Amino acid sequence: MRLSRYFLPTLKEAPSDAQIVSHQLMLRAGMIKQEAAGIYAWLPLGLRVLNRIEQVVREEQEKAGAVELLMPTLQLADLWRESGRYDAYGPEMLRITDRHERELLYGPTNEEMVTDIFRSFVKSYKSLPLNLFHIQWKFRDERRPRFGVMRGREFLMKDAYSFDLDEASARTAYNRMFVAYLNTFARLGLKAVPMRADTGPIGGDLSHEFIVLAETGESEVFCDRKLVEMAAPGHDFDPATVQAVFDERTALYAATEEMHDAAQFEAQTAEADRLSARGIEVGHIFYFGTKYSEPMKARVAGPDGVDTNVHMGSYGVGVSRLLGAIIEASHDEAGIIWPDSVAPFDxxxxxxxxxxxxxxxxxxxxxxxxxxxxxxxxxxxxxxxxxxxxxxxxxxxxxxxxxxxxxxxxxxxxxxxxxxxxxxxxxxxxxxxxxxx
Amino acid sequence: MRLSRYFLPTLKEAPSDAQIVSHQLMLRAGMIKQEAAGIYAWLPLGLRVLNRIEQVVREEQEKAGAVELLMPTLQLADLWRESGRYDAYGPEMLRITDRHERELLYGPTNEEMVTDIFRSFVKSYKSLPLNLFHIQWKFRDERRPRFGVMRGREFLMKDAYSFDLDEASARTAYNRMFVAYLNTFARLGLKAVPMRADTGPIGGDLSHEFIVLAETGESEVFCDRKLVEMAAPGHDFDPATVQAVFDERTALYAATEEMHDAAQFEAQTAEADRLSARGIEVGHIFYFGTKYSEPMKARVAGPDGVDTNVHMGSYGVGVSRLLGAIIEASHDEAGIIWPDSVAPFDxxxxxxxxxxxxxxxxxxxxxxxxxxxxxxxxxxxxxxxxxxxxxxxxxxxxxxxxxxxxxxxxxxxxxxxxxxxxxxxxxxxxxxxxxxx
The missing domain is CATH 3.40.50.800 (Anticodon-binding domain)
Incomplete structure (x- = not known):
């Protein structure tokens, strides 16, 4: 690409409202332009990086056996009434009324829609396990969008959804995504640590966030220092192997602020290994069993012919947010230092x-x-x-x-x-x- | 990809509300699932074809010198007030209010936003000519969505926008896209005829639709039969060459219903060559001069140092609609016959x-x-x-x-x-x- 025929509007100075270095550098490097609070246009250089990150995320999902589809940005409110989340979700959900007065919403996540797709077509345990993912724009109407693409309102997310006949198989699906995430973030040049996390509005009883340590992180995190330097586990997705990876990582202490237990941290971790730092969440995985399949009647016939609610998990990566996280982790006074795997040009x-x-x-x-x-x-x-x-x-x-x-x-x-x-x-x-x- | 691990929910029978063959076949082949009126999820097989069509469209845009960016789906209402289109656009525009009572809309097209991006960064004629395109989901709140992805509400569109210092240069930009579109549709296995068309809500005084002839087309079209079999012009984008291609095609009669002039058709076309048929619009290009640059003050300094409003055009391809158009043009009683260039698998x-x-x-x-x-x-x-x-x-x-x-x-x-x-x-x-x- 000839620069004279390209569109690369770099700036000498970042606008003063850009508070963190990744936001400043993305503006100065001509990667994004703000169109409204928390809504950005991706200029050509930014789009190239976004596409490369998306492709790394996609490839690692496919290696772990997930199958890609694409759900629309807008959803029917009635679908969310089935799970009970339409009223529960609060003001972060962007609610929309169309010309025929039908209630729509701009999807902040897709548990309901993918459960509906599943129940429409899958009737037998023979089609399981199944893991469906998509990479699509989401909207969350943050009260105070900030930090550029790190906490935007319209953002690109990869979200995967696993369907299994029972909890044991669903735990294997969870472990596979746990491994896929470690591989993904390593390929992106990031040291991301899985940490026990709160399940929030997604629900369920098991959840890990993947956290990149950076001074500008939004939350405080606590972990065993040894977790930071562990190598990516690779692509053996055998149930026993992914369980061993999960066990190895979770044997060491790591927790976000909400889940932190100081006494347990001290009991479990030698003083020299205790790390407390700021972190940026780049991925979040959940196992929530039958939370959605039960009210939405996503059932399959088991080997015994008896219908059973499928066990589900969901697995998110903040694709657009990753640009900010990578820049926070990799820059100097002169500008951005892209890892080879996501550079806009080699x-x-x-x-x-x-x-x-x-x-x-x-x-x-x-x-x-x-x-x-x-x-x-x-x-x-x-x-x-x-x-x-x-x-x-x-x-x-x-x-x-x-x-x-x-x-x-x-x-x-x-x-x-x-x-x-x-x-x-x-x-x-x-x-x-x-x-x- | 092993089919046993894929997600391909084929149907024996198409639902009775699918009226045209492409809609029926896309449902039967497990390519799409309707999520609301005119809103579809793309199941894995459908997504693969969508991605391949998108890639052909992208490559042909880039060969013609256009540069890709990505604008967000949501836009500020105030931006559309600058051009005067916010009130003029009517009920097809999906209007949205966020938690802070700010007025947004789901973009049906992007003339205003791209003009704003242009005026924010481009100040001199030295940066021209410039052609920026994106491939993004749009929303038009059709009163009666129908025919599957052919007339959906949430749909994927490629839209390009050219910026030039004067009308002569802008006409060259128009001719380049004219040629790029002929190349694009030929690669997709389609015989698309450019026809003089009405400019509608985009505005301007020069416009062509690219029409695929098919029995299920929505509108009646009239053209010289010789236009249907002309070969793609190839990738010489020299101004004289693209003008010659434009002249060659437009010398023969071709018009949509709204622009049809029966007397002129007969005067200009030998009886044996007169073709009247049903057509599907798959692309639409516009030259509209300073319609947006003037009210929005998109001005550059010319070689003489004097500021001048840039001359613009816009160029759309209905990427998701193309799946339907290709199937309408290429199927038999047993199902779909994908051209090699867009097949989900070889x-x-x-x-x-x-x-x-x-x-x-x-x-x-x-x-x-x-x-x-x-x-x-x-x-x-x-x-x-x-x-x-x-x-x-x-x-x-x-x-x-x-x-x-x-x-x-x-x-x-x-x-x-x-x-x-x-x-x-x-x-x-x-x-x-x-x-x-």
Missing amino acids: VVVINLRVSDPAVCEACEAAVAALEAAGKTVLYDDTDERPGGKFATADLIGIPWQLTIGPKGVAEGVVELKRRATGEKSTVALDQALEAIG | VVVINLRVSDPAVCEACEAAVAALEAAGKTVLYDDTDERPGGKFATADLIGIPWQLTIGPKGVAEGVVELKRRATGEKSTVALDQALEAIG
Whole structure:
């Protein structure tokens, strides 16, 4: 992509109402524009990152056996009356009346709708286990939206719903998502710790939040330090394996503020391992048994021919919120440092003299070689001065910067910089391509 | 994807309220489920086709130089007051009030919002031409939603918006989208004819609809028969080339019912070439000059330093509606016949005896070989009887069916069927792979 034909409206200064660094950097990097309180347009650079995060989340859901569908944003109020949540949900639910005076709502979550889809089609235990997920815009009418996409009102969420014949099988489904989430966040370059959490308006008796530790986190969290550095468990979803992963992680203390028990924390954790920090919730999983299947009559015939309410869980990832969380965890004074897995482009090629045909030719050859190697490239072919180009490249956080100017062309070299470390080398193009990998 | 682990709730009979064949087939093939009048959930098979159509539309937009962003579904009413359309739009606009009594609406289109984004960031003619598009859910509160996804209320639309310094440049932008649309619909296997059309609530003085001819079309259309068989123009977006394509197509008569002039049709078209038919609108493009930029003050400094209102156009494709249009154009009595470019899977592998380990092994080897060749595969590993499997494969319209049973395994052959022609051949697996390509 040629920057001169792109739409990347970077800002010198963040607006003063942006309080946290991720919000400031997303505005400065031309990734988002606020359209109303808690409602954002995703400008081209922001959308590219959003799409990449979404794709990582999707792939890890599919590896864990979940099947993707897509439910609409608007739902019938009557569906929520069946579960009893229409009146219980409160002012965070955006209630809408259409031209025929029918009551709709903008879905804040989809337990009711997916339970209705399930009961419409699934009649036998032979179709179980089943895990359906979608990635769709949700709306929660937060009283005080803030922190940019971290606490927006219209936000993109991945939500999965598992259906099982009994509690034991449902616990395996829960463990599979527990493992899938550890894999997902690790691929996104995040150290996310699962913590015992309150179940809130979703309900049920078992729930974990996945928390990224960051100074700007909204809530205080407490955990065993060893949990932070544990590696991702990988893709063996055998019931015994996922149970072992679950047991290993939950044997160590970790709890959000609401669930924290100081005495238990001290009893269970050596003093040197006790960590209390601020955290950002990026995922939340629930097992709630028959809470929805019972009132909504989502029943299947078991092997014995007797109808039984299915056992369910739900599993959410805040896809749009993850952009903020990743930036909070990965930036410096110059700007964003994207992990390779979600970067909007793999490489930015910086042309230091667009008036020099030899430099342009060398840049275009570099872009072509990188694209032939499967890399996505932003080519800065603007007539901005070099200092401005370097500042923009640092700000928008592309993992590799490849700079070509008249001196380099004369000597047959390019300058390669790794954004994360600042490490620079002056090498032949072939060597640069090899380093980028 | 193993069918036994997938979610494909096919129906023997379509519900009686489904009036047209595409709606009936989408329900029978387990692609959609109605959630409210004109609001649908996309079940896994439907979502796969929707995603593929979306990707074709996206790629053709990008080839024409448009840049993707993503605007939110909800918009501020005040933005629409600036253009004067808030009061003018009527009951099709879904108006919403949030918890703080702010007036919002579910976007039916995005001229106002994109104009606001433009004026917030673009100040100079040097940033032009610019064409921004997004693919997002829209809502139009149709009085009588019907025909499934063909006239839904919540629907997926690609909408692009061009910004140019003057009318001549804006006409080139219009011509580029005209060409991009011809390429898009051709890739989707559709014969779409551009027709002079009314501008309706978008406004402006130049507009074309892209119409697919089908017996179930909603409106009557009139055109020169030669337009139907013209090939796609390809990807040369030079101003002179796109003007020539535009001139070539518009030299022949083609008009929707509202714009039809019988006398002109007869004067301009030889009797044998006069075609009057039913049509489905799948795209609509508009040039409306300064209709939005003037009231909303979207101005840029020209080369002479003088501020000028930008000239705009907008360009819509009904992405979700296209599923219906494609099915209307491509089906038979047994079910859907997907064009290769949008098929949910490239191949379905049908196991005729899942109790036979040798057959399962041969099927799994075929699946692995197809996937290694980059094909997407649905593997029917269910214990359904063969007749049911063949009926499902025909119904859901996968382009290639590869069937393996005990007899074939003994003889070292598979049966390959092309869905579109019904042509069958009994060949070695290698030959089948070669035929699939």
